[in-house]
Amino acid sequence: xxxxxxxxxxxxxxxxxxxxxxxxxxxxxxxxxxxxxxxxxxxxxxxxxxxxxxxxxxxxxxxxxxxxxxxxxxxxxxxxxxxxxxxxxxxxxxxxxxxxxxxxxxxxxxxxxxxxxxxxxxxxxxxxxxxxxxxxxxxxxxxxxxxxxxxxxxxxxxxxxxxxxxxxxxxxxxxxxxxxxxxxxxxxxxxxxxxxxxxxxxxxxxxxxxxxxxxxxxxxxxxxxxxxxxxxxxxxxxxxxxxxxxxxxxxxxxx
Amino acid sequence: xxxxxxxxxxxxxxxxxxxxxxxxxxxxxxxxxxxxxxxxxxxxxxxxxxxxxxxxxxxxxxxxxxxxxxxxxxxxxxxxxxxxxxxxxxxxxxxxxxxxxxxxxxxxxxxxxxxxxxxxxxxxxxxxxxxxxxxxxxxxxxxxxxxxxxxxxxxxxxxxxxxxxxxxxxxxxxxxxxxxxxxxx
Numbered sequence: 001x002x003x004x005x006x007x008x009x010x011x012x013x014x015x016x017x018x019x020x021x022x023x024x025x026x027x028x029x030x031x032x033x034x035x036x037x038x039x040x041x042x043x044x045x046x047x048x049x050x051x052x053x054x055x056x057x058x059x060x061x062x063x064x065x066x067x068x069x070x071x072x073x074x075x076x077x078x079x080x081x082x083x084x085x086x087x088x089x090x091x092x093x094x095x096x097x098x099x100x101x102x103x104x105x106x107x108x109x110x111x112x113x114x115x116x117x118x119x120x121x122x123x124x125x126x127x128x129x130x131x132x133x134x135x136x137x138x139x140x141x142x143x144x145x146x147x148x149x150x151x152x153x154x155x156x157x158x159x160x161x162x163x164x165x166x167x168x169x170x171x172x173x174x175x176x177x178x179x180x181x182x183x184x185x186x187x188x189x190x191x192x193x194x195x196x197x198x199x200x201x202x203x204x205x206x207x208x209x210x211x212x213x214x215x216x217x218x219x220x221x222x223x224x225x226x227x228x229x230x231x232x233x234x235x236x237x238x239x240x241x242x243x244x245x246x247x248x249x250x251x252x253x254x255x
Numbered sequence: 256x257x258x259x260x261x262x263x264x265x266x267x268x269x270x271x272x273x274x275x276x277x278x279x280x281x282x283x284x285x286x287x288x289x290x291x292x293x294x295x296x297x298x299x300x301x302x303x304x305x306x307x308x309x310x311x312x313x314x315x316x317x318x319x320x321x322x323x324x325x326x327x328x329x330x331x332x333x334x335x336x337x338x339x340x341x342x343x344x345x346x347x348x349x350x351x352x353x354x355x356x357x358x359x360x361x362x363x364x365x366x367x368x369x370x371x372x373x374x375x376x377x378x379x380x381x382x383x384x385x386x387x388x389x390x391x392x393x394x395x396x397x398x399x400x401x402x403x404x405x406x407x408x409x410x411x412x413x414x415x416x417x418x419x420x421x422x423x424x425x426x427x428x429x430x431x432x433x434x435x436x437x438x439x440x
Contacts, residue, residue, distance in 0.1 A: 092311055
């Protein structure tokens with residue numbers, strides 16, 4: 001694999017963070033990077049879409065307005081489905097999370113664009129935001145009653161310690177699973193895509209037989225691209241659904 | 256995860272997954288974390304603010320307006336339908352009333368005409384009966400008169416006949432009349 005040394009075919013190169021402006025505060029590196037740029041682009045694209053599409057406030061929606069309304073009602077239905085009407089107080093948070101992750105995932109599918117959600121620190125921060133919201137709101141609303149989350153009712157006394165230990169571990173692993181799931185899916189998908197696309201480039205460089213053989217990875221690249229669009233949506237949806245389920249725990253800690 | 260641990264992990268990952276390349280595996284390069292966290296907080300915070308202050312109230316308002324409008328239109332349609340039903344009911348009632356009234360009027364007129372006809376017929380019959388009675392009376396009078404005269408005529412005729420047959424003087428009128436009367440009765 002001679003090509004891997006060059007930046008064009010290195011499948012990891014797309015995740016490199018490059019500084020655009022240097023910014024150091026109190027000895028910490030807060031530089032404006034390509035990751036920052038695409039966070040801004042993500043927010044700008046999502047905001048412009050949602051604001052411009054609903055500008056007409058049409059009673060009969062235009063296509064764009066219908067898409068904005070559908071995303072609103074989709075997230076609202078998901079949240080209401082798992083956390084009930086009470087859960088609607090978290091609607092702005094859940095909607096923002098969904099739109100941010102979805103837009104970031106989708107923008108990542110455009111060639112040469114940086115994928116914000118392929119950075120573990122970003123997905124972990126978002127997951128911690130959810131878990132901290134759940135925990136703080138849970139204690140704020142129910143006090144120590146929130147701890148009932150770890151002691152399911154109707155369990156025989158002798159298995160309570162075991163079940164509680166399992167519940168605590170599962171609660172603590174939530175931010176990890178939530179963040180790693182999104183991060184790993186985006187990372188693996190983009191690496192796979194790059195590797196197969198890299199095969200096409202390498203094989204076409206190897207003469208006539210290579211060009212013939214390159215058809216197979218090319219087809220795979222096309223197929224995986226379609227799959228990755230699905231994954232981009234699905235992971236945003238999964239992130240949202242799990243957020244809703246965790247928020248439901250904060251609202252109703254007793255199972 | 257400390258810096259050194261992170262770099263150690265990335266080293267192995269890069270070796271196994273990326274087939275070399277010499278650099279750290281970027282997502283595990285913790286030197287980029289402060290910048291990413293800060294900018295994520297800023298961009299996500301701004302995004303959250305825009306969503307909760309502008310976009311979501313707006314879309315929610317649009318959806319609510321539409322729901323209200325539809326509910327209002329449905330209520331209006333229901334009201335109009337009720338009005339239509341009422342109008343149809345009152346029309347049918349008026350029609351039934353008119354029909355009933357027409358029947359009554361027709362019956363009344365028929366009754367009245369019948370009574371009038373009856374009265375006229377009775378009058379005519381009475382008149383006819385009176386005329387009949389009068390006629391019968393005059394006929395019977397004429398008949399009686401005629402019958403009375405028949406006796407005289409017969410007596411005269413008989414007297415003349417007797418005179419012609421036996422010659423001479425005619426018998427006394429009274430005698431002839433008596434004889435004639437005796438024959439006739």
